Structures are given as structure tokens and as C-alpha cells.
Amino acid sequence: MALTPLARARRRVPRTVALVGIDGSGKTTQAHRLADELAAEGLPASYRRNAGGRRWFGRLAGALGRRDADDLLGRRLMLVVESLLRWLAILRTLLRRSITGEIAIMDRYAVCQYASLRAHGARPAAERRARLAYRLFPRPDVTFLLAVDPEVAFDRIEVRGYDHEELSFLYAASAAYRSLPEYADFVVVDANGTPDEVAAAIRARLPVPRPARALPPGTEPTRVAAPVARPVAAPARPVAPTADVVVPAAGVMASPVASWPRLAAVLVGSRTLILAFGSLLAGVTALGYQLLESF
Numbered sequence: 001m002a003l004t005p006l007a008r009a010r011r012r013v014p015r016t017v018a019l020v021g022i023d024g025s026g027k028t029t030q031a032h033r034l035a036d037e038l039a040a041e042g043l044p045a046s047y048r049r050n051a052g053g054r055r056w057f058g059r060l061a062g063a064l065g066r067r068d069a070d071d072l073l074g075r076r077l078m079l080v081v082e083s084l085l086r087w088l089a090i091l092r093t094l095l096r097r098s099i100t101g102e103i104a105i106m107d108r109y110a111v112c113q114y115a116s117l118r119a120h121g122a123r124p125a126a127e128r129r130a131r132l133a134y135r136l137f138p139r140p141d142v143t144f145l146l147a148v149d150p151e152v153a154f155d156r157i158e159v160r161g162y163d164h165e166e167l168s169f170l171y172a173a174s175a176a177y178r179s180l181p182e183y184a185d186f187v188v189v190d191a192n193g194t195p196d197e198v199a200a201a202i203r204a205r206l207p208v209p210r211p212a213r214a215l216p217p218g219t220e221p222t223r224v225a226a227p228v229a230r231p232v233a234a235p236a237r238p239v240a241p242t243a244d245v246v247v248p249a250a251g252v253m254a255s256p257v258a259s260w261p262r263l264a265a266v267l268v269g270s271r272t273l274i275l276a277f278g279s280l281l282a283g284v285t286a287l288g289y290q291l292l293e294s295f
Helices: 005-009 027-040 054-063 069-073 075-100 110-119 124-134 150-160 167-179 181-185 195-204 256-293
Strands: 016-020 045-049 103-107 142-147 187-190
Touching: 016 027, 016 110, 027 045, 027 103, 027 142, 027 195, 045 075, 054 069, 054 075, 069 075, 075 103, 075 110, 075 124, 110 124, 110 167, 142 181, 150 167, 167 181, 187 195
Parallel strands: 016 103, 016 142, 045 103, 142 187
Antiparallel strands: none
């Protein structure tokens, strides 16, 4: 019987946790809280934001007297820029995770771009090209979809006050997430409650073991004395006659055979860098092709 994504993740500690959902669902708040909670428990968790720049361009549009980012750059060009910036942000996050070995708590992931393309009415070919570019990235170990009513999300956006979304678009974005083929792998969390309620629901379904409880004050752990091992005399081995071993003097270069492991490690590292650069070039080329197709 096939295992659910959560059951598969429970077999090991996840290294990549993504929080996705429509604007106003609480992704940023909950990703920060989850990363801080895991770090407080002694786990190497860090918050990582994979934004596409739409909010920044929206603020720039407002400063220039435009309605929003789409009005500033045009709908198609804004989708291309958003796809490229999010692709680069995810690449940076995954490279950093591979170096530090941290648990990356990701605020948005590739599926957010697919949902954005659908919600903004992009052509199917645009999503196919985006998926071609994003297929370089592995799926997160766990993806939480923060499901929130569009009316609740709309009220939250209005309260925070630094941006605006149309209620009709929030409905379209919510439907876009549910229509994705990845939806079956999402761990859906009701995000209509308070931040504490949502955080508790996420933590309860995250397959990361909690630390052991501390002992009450004044209580010492029970110690069991280890058995004392008695030395056992090793049987004498016959020494085979061998030729004299010549030890190289100081300053004399050792045999080239001794340096082979180091050379192999350098070659493996070079191969990794070449593959990473090739993947980066392929992704940028695919997104550049999407840019040309938009005109």
C-alpha cells in the first residue's frame, strides 16, 4: 500500500519544509514561528523566504502612481520576472541548505509559482515552461498548504495595510492551489484560526521528534554501572620475515598513490560545481525563452 507524504516523511527527519497558500493565509508568520520553535528545541532550523518580488514591484508601482505590479510591468512580463526571481531564491536556499545541513523552513516554493500562473490566467504553455525550469528542484519533504477562506485572507491583508488584493483574485488563487496535481501530496492545515492555533496544528503534524522532557529539579538520572572488562591476553602472532621498510626522509615527496584520495575529492567537487552551473544555465535559458514568448 502506498504511503502518504506525511508517513514517508516520518521515516526520517525532514530537511525541507515548505509552507504555501494564498496571500493572507499566514505563510510568513507561521514559517518564522516554526523555524524559531525548532531552533529553540536544538534543531538547526532556519527561515528561508522564496519570494517572487511581486510585493516589491507593487510598492514601486504605488510610488510611481501605478495601480499594481501588473500595471507597472504588464501581466505577462510580471509573471516572467516573478518566475525568475522565485527560481533564483529557491536555488539560493537549496544551495545554502546543502552546505549548512540545516532544516530549511521555506516561505513559499515552486508550487506557488504554478498557482500564481493559473490564478493570473497565464497560458498552459507558460506553466509548462515554468515546470521545465523548476523541475531541477526536489520536492520538499513536507509541504503544508495553509487553507484559509478568501474573505478571512482579504481582511488580514487589509489590516496589515501595506498591500492590497482583490477578493476575486484570492478566490482564483485558492482554486488554483486546489487544482494543482501536487495537491494530493499537501498536508492541508486549517489556517482560519488564531496564529497560536495554526502553529499548534502545524507542529502536531510535522514529523520532527520533540526533545525529551527535562527531569524535575533535584532529580538525578539513574546510572547503571558498566561491567568491568578484564584484560585478555592476545595470542602471539608469528612474525613473517619482511623486507626493511624505507621511511622517506623529511622534505622528500611521498608516493603519488597517497595523494589519489585528495585528487578524487577535488574532481568530485569540480563535477558538482559543473552540474550546478549547467542546471543554472538551463533554468535561466528556459525562463528567458518564456520571456521572449511573452512579447
